[in-house]
Amino acid sequence: MNNISFHKVYFIGIGGIGMSALAKYYTFLGHEVGGYDKTQTPLTSELEALGMKIHYEDKVSQIQESFLSPEDTLVVYTPAVPKDHTEWNYFTSNGFTIKKRSEVLGMITKDTFCFAVAGTHGKTTTSSILAHLLKETGTPVTAFLGGISEDFNSNFLWEGNKFSVVEADEFDRSFLQLTPNVACITSMDADHLDIYGDNESLQESFRAFASKLKPNGKLFVRNGLPLQGITYGIEDDSDYCIRNIKIEHGTYIFDLGTPETTLKGVKFNKPGRHNLLNGLVAFAMAIQAGPPLDRLAEALETFKGVQRRFSYRIKEEHFIFIDDYAHHPAEIDAIFEAVQEMHPNKKVLTVFQPHLYSRTRDFVEEFARSLSRFDSIILLDIYPAREKPLPGVTSQWLLDMITNPKKKLISKKELAEEIKAQNPQVLVTLGAGDIGLEINTLKKALEYEN
Numbered sequence: 001m002n003n004i005s006f007h008k009v010y011f012i013g014i015g016g017i018g019m020s021a022l023a024k025y026y027t028f029l030g031h032e033v034g035g036y037d038k039t040q041t042p043l044t045s046e047l048e049a050l051g052m053k054i055h056y057e058d059k060v061s062q063i064q065e066s067f068l069s070p071e072d073t074l075v076v077y078t079p080a081v082p083k084d085h086t087e088w089n090y091f092t093s094n095g096f097t098i099k100k101r102s103e104v105l106g107m108i109t110k111d112t113f114c115f116a117v118a119g120t121h122g123k124t125t126t127s128s129i130l131a132h133l134l135k136e137t138g139t140p141v142t143a144f145l146g147g148i149s150e151d152f153n154s155n156f157l158w159e160g161n162k163f164s165v166v167e168a169d170e171f172d173r174s175f176l177q178l179t180p181n182v183a184c185i186t187s188m189d190a191d192h193l194d195i196y197g198d199n200e201s202l203q204e205s206f207r208a209f210a211s212k213l214k215p216n217g218k219l220f221v222r223n224g225l226p227l228q229g230i231t232y233g234i235e236d237d238s239d240y241c242i243r244n245i246k247i248e249h250g251t252y253i254f255d256l257g258t259p260e261t262t263l264k265g266v267k268f269n270k271p272g273r274h275n276l277l278n279g280l281v282a283f284a285m286a287i288q289a290g291p292p293l294d295r296l297a298e299a300l301e302t303f304k305g306v307q308r309r310f311s312y313r314i315k316e317e318h319f320i321f322i323d324d325y326a327h328h329p330a331e332i333d334a335i336f337e338a339v340q341e342m343h344p345n346k347k348v349l350t351v352f353q354p355h356l357y358s359r360t361r362d363f364v365e366e367f368a369r370s371l372s373r374f375d376s377i378i379l380l381d382i383y384p385a386r387e388k389p390l391p392g393v394t395s396q397w398l399l400d401m402i403t404n405p406k407k408k409l410i411s412k413k414e415l416a417e418e419i420k421a422q423n424p425q426v427l428v429t430l431g432a433g434d435i436g437l438e439i440n441t442l443k444k445a446l447e448y449e450n
Helices: 017-028 042-049 086-093 101-109 123-136 171-177 199-210 273-287 293-302 329-342 357-362 364-371 395-401 412-422 435-446
Strands: 008-012 032-036 053-055 073-077 097-100 113-118 141-149 154-158 163-168 182-185 218-222 230-234 240-248 251-257 262-268 311-315 320-324 348-352 376-379 407-409 426-430
Touching (some): 008 017, 008 086, 017 101, 017 141, 017 154, 073 101, 101 163, 101 171, 113 123, 113 273, 123 141, 123 273, 171 199, 182 273, 218 273, 230 273, 240 273, 251 273, 262 273, 262 293, 273 293, 273 329, 311 435, 320 435, 329 364, 357 364, 357 395, 364 395, 376 395, 376 412, 395 407, 412 435, 426 435
Parallel strands (some): 008 032, 032 053, 073 097, 113 163, 113 182, 141 163, 182 218, 230 240, 320 426, 348 426, 376 407
Antiparallel strands (some): 141 154, 240 251
């Protein structure tokens, strides 16, 4: 898998969840690795503890001298880096080999048996379940994940290099750099319209991804998507299907049907029908590596989860605190339905931090409709990520469109006190920005107050 000739790898945006997995990979292989990121986070601190040299100012003078040789250094960047970035312009003007993260991922995995997980929702959870299933069944696999797996406390797994698991990211059409042996598409809802312009262009990109499979490759698609492939679903006529679902003590128990057989009494511990679908397609993909079905079923039951994917931060009889990365209306709907299924008849307060001005603009009506379903709603300001503000696109604009009168826009510093004042039975924090960094502060403030 180490098919680069460079001794050193420099990352612009090293603290990103996908970039940091690659940084760990090259460090594991013995390369000198360093980079820049805008802010210091627990993830960048972890990378520094692994020996990587990282700085947080966009200055060429901050780059360690060992990375200043074009002959020795590969530069990897994320599309989120702005084109006026000083270091980016230095590297482009001085003859360095520069590649997108997706290009490098394609290079690394092309000579492996590659599993690629695509879809506008569910990529991280599905790929993490798949990596867990393969690891637990003794499959020699390397995985690059878009979240921190609670099973191996990392977004990178090395158990061998025969198989690889990657997230096939539709943003910036990155997934077209991959040539998988086995792929799945979990969903094709409109998203990233700042890149695609319209939903038809997004769907065309998924069709292009499906065409990138290696000869004799297999494509799994959720039943109902407008693509040809091996189908999977719940209580329907799919090739792989979950039926006869029961819930006991927060655990799903069900029958899992494959084209050849049915496994009875399979168990899965992550709430939400959307997570059941993620587990089902991960199971179906893992079968292609050849492990016994009974061992796969045992591994499915032991999957712990992914940080910030329906993560229980407090789970007591009197108070439940769930945190999730959801940043699209369809994801918010899935969280709402999972909460209703697992914690019926409880008063639910959701805190939502919108992610990107463009996404807020494109889906404001859908966001308002999804959020209005909760008993009470708190909004934070929009997290801009890579974007500049757009005129009129604010959290107040979204708040005004929410039909539930129990709604409020506040600052992060007011959050803990407002939650305590509302005293919910279930608290749900949602968003893909920096709201996840508030969780430990909220836990300390809330755990003994409710």
